[in-house]
Amino acid sequence: MNFKEKNNQINKEAKITVGLYLFFFIWWVAFAYGIGLKDISEYKYILGFPSWFFYSCIVGYVMISFPLAFVVKKYFKDIDFEENDEEVK
Secondary structure, three states, rough: HHHHHHHHHHHHHHHHHHHHHHHHHHHHHHHHHHHOHHHHHHHHOEEOOHHHHHHHHHHHHHHHHHHHHHHHHHOOOOOOOOHHHHHHO
């Protein structure tokens, strides 16, 4: 893989990573602040956790794990960062 191909692959992986992180962050904020801003006496509990925490942290983590595993297997590649003599010339 030459320098330009490596650079393109790294840029693609960075964009995918940032996109998935933004999706997860929006998910987390929407559930944490969307459900969590109620009065504590109005909280509903799931498995002993407040529903805002359960959906934002627990379900969010499990939910984002599947797209991350898929993206890493499908789009990410191992890149050798050692300089080879033929690539430097």
